[in-house]
Amino acid sequence: GAGVSQTPSNKVTEKGKYVELRCDPISGHTALYWYRQSLGQGPEFLIYFQGTGAADDSGLPNDRFFAVRPEGSVSTLKIQRTERGDSAVYLCASSKQTGWGTDTQYFGPGTRLTVL
Amino acid sequence: DQQVKQNSPSLSVQEGRISILNCDYTNSMFDYFLWYKKYPAEGPTFLISISSIKDKNEDGRFTVFLNKSAKHLSLHIVPSQPGDSAVYFCAASAYSQGGSEKLVFGKGTKLTVNP
Numbered sequence: 001g002a003g004v005s006q007t008p009s010n011k012v013t014e015k016g017k018y019v020e021l022r023c024d025p026i027s028g029h030t031a032l033y034w035y036r037q038s039l040g041q042g043p044e045f046l047i048y049f050q051g052t053g054a055a056d057d058s059g060l061p062n063d064r065f066f067a068v069r070p071e072g073s074v075s076t077l078k079i080q081r082t083e084r085g086d087s088a089v090y091l092c093a094s095s096k097q098t099g100w101g102t103d104t105q106y107f108g109p110g111t112r113l114t115v116l
Numbered sequence: 117d118q119q120v121k122q123n124s125p126s127l128s129v130q131e132g133r134i135s136i137l138n139c140d141y142t143n144s145m146f147d148y149f150l151w152y153k154k155y156p157a158e159g160p161t162f163l164i165s166i167s168s169i170k171d172k173n174e175d176g177r178f179t180v181f182l183n184k185s186a187k188h189l190s191l192h193i194v195p196s197q198p199g200d201s202a203v204y205f206c207a208a209s210a211y212s213q214g215g216s217e218k219l220v221f222g223k224g225t226k227l228t229v230n231p
Contacts, residue, residue: 004159033218042120042205042221043160056216091159095217104150105219107159 002026004108006092012114013082021077021111025094032075033105034067035091043091049075050097082115089113119143120208122222130230135193137225139206142187146208150219151180151191154203163204164191196229203227 005024013019025032030051035043045059049069057067064082069075079086089112093105121140129135137151147168152160166173166180166189173180179192193200203226207219 006159031217035219040223042207042223043219045218045220048216048218050215056218059218093159097215097217103217104162104165105217106162107152109157109159 004092004094004106006090006108006111008111009109010112010114012116014116015082015084017082017115019079019082019113021079021090021113023075023077023092023094023108025073025075025092026106029094029096029106030072031095031097031103031105032069033093033095034075034077035093035107037089037091037110039088046077079113082113084115087113087115117142118222119146120206120220120222122204122206122225124225125223126226126228128228128230129196131198132195135191135196135200135227135229137191137193137204137206137227139189139191139222140187141189141208143208143210143220144187145210146220147211148209148217149180149182149189150207150209151178152205152207152221153200154205154224160205193227196227198229198231201227201229 032049034046037043048056051072064080067077089110091110093107095103150165151163154160203224206222
């Protein structure tokens with residue numbers, strides 16, 4: 001497809017377990033962002049990749065959260081020792097990053113994570 | 117401390133009338149503003165944006181107005197249609213660490229357009 005895809009669409013896990021969430025950005029988009037949306041809130045920034053490198057990880061809440069983008073395309077968000085407070089919709093967005101002004105970010109459908 | 121605020125959690129309008137959604141921000145470093153529309157179980161869909169060097173941007177039925185001195189922007193939808201019923205998020209960005217254009221979102225306004 002032409003849009004941002006995310007898998008799985010839903011993930012239910014138990015407290016303390018490890019989870020991986022995958023994002024496949026729009027082809028040709030060099031910038032990739034992860035956001036987290038809790039119930040009743042707007043999306044909150046987690047991390048930004050320019051190519052393969054995490055250029056801004058200032059939004060990661062703690063060291064249980066980690067993300068990679070080894071080949072500059074697909075990205076994986078990894079959460080260790082999950083806690084109930086991690087339950088949220090995790091959104092991925094990508095943009096062209098043309099360098100000319102601000103580029104529109106296009107979002108995927110999200111992964112709904114539920115930690116029991 | 118919310119940098120982007122949407123003070124109306126919900127708005128209800130009649131089909132054919134104008135919908136006006138409001139957004140306020142506190143960070144004067146923001147230089148780009150966007151509106152996203154979100155349906156249940158879907159990701160946010162980009163609607164319209166405006167740079168801080170402009171005060172108005174129009175795209176079909178959608179117009180965004182920016183008042184920098186008041187740190188306020190609004191989205192006008194004319195005429196409103198039932199298919200416009202969704203949650204609308206206001207977002208702002210400022211160039212920051214590592215070239216990040218991370219977005220700061222408001223909490224959203226749920227718009228209901230009644231037939």
